[in-house]
Amino acid sequence: MTGPTVADPAPSDPVPPGPSANAPDGEQLRRVLDAILREDVLGLRSTAETLHRPDGTWLRLNAPHGTAGWLLPVRPDGFQCEYATRAPVLLAERDGTRLTTTDAVLATLRDLADPRDRSGFDDFAEECRQSARAGRAMADAVPAVRARLAADHGPDPSTWTGPRAGPALDTLAAHLDHPIHPTPRARSGLDETALRRYAPEHHPTFRLRWALLPHDAATLTGTLPDWWPTPTTLGRPDLEHRRLALPVHPLTLDRLPDPAVPTAPAHLDVRPTLSMRTVAVLDHPGVHLKLPLPIATLGMRNRRTIKPGTLVDGAAGQRLLAAVLDHEPRLRDRVLLADEQTHLHAGHELLAVMVRRYPNLPDDTLVLPVAALLARAHDGASVLDRVAERWYGGDRFALLDAYLTLLLDWQTTLFRYGVALESHPQNLSLVLADDRPVRLLLKDNDGPRINRARCPVDHDGFDDPRTYSPDDGPLADLFVTITVHLCAGALAFALSDPERARLLDLVRDRLEAMADPWLRRRILDADRLPIKAMVTAGTLLSKERSGAADINKHYTTGPNYLRRPAETP
Template identity: 55%
Template sequence: MTARGAGLPDETADAAQGELVTRVLSALLREDVVGLRSAGRLVHRPDGAWWQRPCEDGRFLLLPVVEDGFQCEYAARLPLLVAEFGDPLEPGDPREPGAPEEPGEPGEPGQSGQSGQFRGSASVRYETCDAVLGVLRALAHPLDQAGFDAFAEECRQTLTTMRLHTAVRDEVFDRLTARHGPRVTDWTGLSGGPAYDTLAAHLDHPVYPTARGRAGLDETHLRAYAPESHPRFALRWLAVPQEAVTGTFPDRWPTPAALGLPGLDGTHVALPVHPLTVGAPLRGALRATGLEARAVLADRAHLEAVPTLSMRTVALTDEPSLHVKLPLATASLGLRNRRTIKPGTLVDGAAGQRLIEQVIVREPRFGGTILHAEESRYAHAGHELLAALFRRHPEGLQDSVVVPLAALPAGAPGGRLVVDHLADRFYGGDLLALLDAFLTLLLDWQTTLFGYGIALESHQQNISMVLDRQHDGRTRLRLLLKDNDGPRINGVRLRERLGDAAPGAGDFDDARTFAAGDQPVVDLFTTVTVHLCAGAYAFGFARHGRAPLAVLLRLVRDRLAEAIERLGTGAGEPGAVLRAQVLDAPRLPVKAMVTAGTLLSKERSGAADINKHYTTGPNYLLRAGSPA
């Protein structure tokens, strides 16, 4: 790929860069990187609002912003950061940052735009991620500057991927319609799920600005193995001594002999390996575990698969109800967010599934509406690159449309959004009715879990909407959940509800799972269920013009309020906690994913978990009405 990106016209490449710079600036402001938010203030100009942050050397950083409200009061409105020397802007000041009155000296290397003079002060414009991060890096603590370099590389990877997505979109859409049919809502059953994953993979994450980038992977890798290309490929296989493996395999699993390794069936088992892990990463894992001389890599690839949205999880094309999660030696959503599989997460996923099953038994109204993938089968050889999860989905979904929540705002072949097609088929074209049914079930379920002291890491990728029509013609909406590791549990509430049947800390590998109070559970509930699975759609669909933002926020607030009331809102009851800390709180926790994932080390950020490290933002639910 060329620097401009797969032969795209300059204006297309520049558009991608502008989109990325705007998202990055918004994230850095939201997460208060180098005090950008806390040390700054708002100033107004004839062209709009600007955020102004003073520097110790006499400069002022100026960021053009617009009112937002989704996790931060303001977001960047232009792909631009201005550094200015001279007096700060005051309200009513006629100067326009970055628009010089007379020519000045050219900018320093790595900067973009131009320098200029007005009223005795100079300004420089920064319009690329490299330039913006270079300015902010100089303001960071020396121990943190390497993190800014790493994030700059993430931005470069993401820009390459964005340009690739634009270049291949028509080709991918043709592949999807050829395999699954021209009508999106005919992509039924579990075989249709990865097709929706492909559409979702062309979207940006609601919070993390460089989510489309994957460390160390180039265009060839993305075309061959990433979900946005909707490829098919065969798995590789490693014969591992039986005594080195913990776990169980699915029925009718390939044997070493079936993979071209005769004589090993009695001593070895076949562990699947992602093709991208074969090579130096796999050799390193075998050396680390002392298996280098005893494990045998089969030359023969076997079992065709298609990637899901997570990329490391693949669906078997001949058995679409079985997904295999395989470790990858890459990272996404942050340098420290590696796509390997720590053996302990397999233990925790199975324990989380058992816990959810206990709740559903006690809450029978969810028995027919909350579906769960079975995640108790897994195998590992004591290393994060020698592991596999065998996820089995429920039967009987072949006539249902199974859509990951992440795909709802995705563009579909023909130009309309996925959610538009779903609303047409199942709700007479009424998108609000679809969202209403979804939010009612989602928030009832998640608040019920909170009543047991449980919050799940069930973000947009881990929940699918299951839609079909019953015999009487009525639409049925269900939710399908997966990936149960990483919950937060208030052990006191859980024991109050489940008594002796309640699992304890010893049932989970991750010591961070259990807490003695509600706060970690509230934080996870808010940042995942409220922000990612509800608020993101209110703001997103309003931007797409599907309904006014006020109407969508009122819908979220009303359904959340109804769900909270069912919990009980007396003193000390879980509903009272959610009402005070979520529904009516002045500010809400917000994921600081860039800070914890790449910019700062754990020692510098203090993040016990990079996916659960928070700052705060405005409570947009208060805009939907006064507290009841």
């Protein structure tokens, strides 16, 4: 906060009664207020004054245009913002009006915003309503879903090994909130029925639909699996030699761009993974299909369609990482890559598929998404503790040490090659097996940043010109916001002290030992670190107003929780 700190001993009411932070809307509002502070929406954070009152710390938020200010109860935090909301309420300083619902807070902020930006606040309010409805549907379903997972796979998630268990672990991860974004469950345009049928938190099974494309309209790269259906398989033998089958998610079927393209009946049982648009093929569990969806998640502008160039970039990203591993024998057996070289599209963002093939691992191997580490099993035990009990003698810090040491070794090595990845916890998995050290498995390798001048291995083939950077700044921003914040910091701040302090010390020590001097200074010595402004770029502001070239790589700054306290002489 750049405003002054005010010691305000004047009598004041305690935090006024309102919805509990544990109530659905109270939790939603708390997360929204945290995002508003973190991203400095309307300059409210940077102009705030800190008030120390008998009942706790408050921020006086100075509204734009000299209008009356608002008071927000806060507590010290440090993870991407100095403060976090202490209670889900906004209090008008002038007359004591209490805003205790998300709709009321966003309507007030909308009125304070530039008229050009007010529609973004309307969109965000709708996004919050969607996320709240989906959250309520999930809360109702979670006990039964977890019981079904325990019945199908056993009570202990550390035993959910082999590729068939992958979607079950993704479902546990889907029961967690996103560590940063306040509306993680919003999927534009989907009602509760659609969520229950297709969203990963409900662990459904469904069948894909199929479009039958003329061969001259389809672009195939790589080799389709030998079980891929033909027109005859799909009941259209008359089209056997003239058409190619393209899988279509049921939610996308009525949005296809060319109604003249024939479609086929449902075929091939699948189950959603954590990303929802990627599905696991039940009869071929080592294969996933990434399909476009006509929805947006984590921001109204963050559409889940698939542009053909994204498929090209994912394949190029995998080849780039394989080239680095060829030059790094010490990591070659510790970092595994999913095969994403096969894709098919018809030149449209709703007519595309990427075929992901996982490495052939023994059935007793656990492939655990990092996003599932803090999830809960049916009996309430954390996945982290269950896995630590099985492989690390019950020492969960030893497990986190092994994971973070390998992760930071790999990512700092990539940085020395002039490469940074958007490998967030959804796209990064731990691979655990008896008598082997922990390994990493990476997937979805589009969206990197590459300093062409420093990259000594083959890095051609990317379609998106934003991939390349003239210097290391964008690489460092991506390294910090994904690897440091989401893959390490979010885990640390989910723990209680002293575990949190111990884990942050571990991250500091590893970066001091592994990062090159420039990156080390950029992270460990900086006053502030970049953070993703996800709500600002994804929903509140247009690209023209935010200036975001990429809504997933638009940043503001937050406190540096890795900077060591200055030593007292």
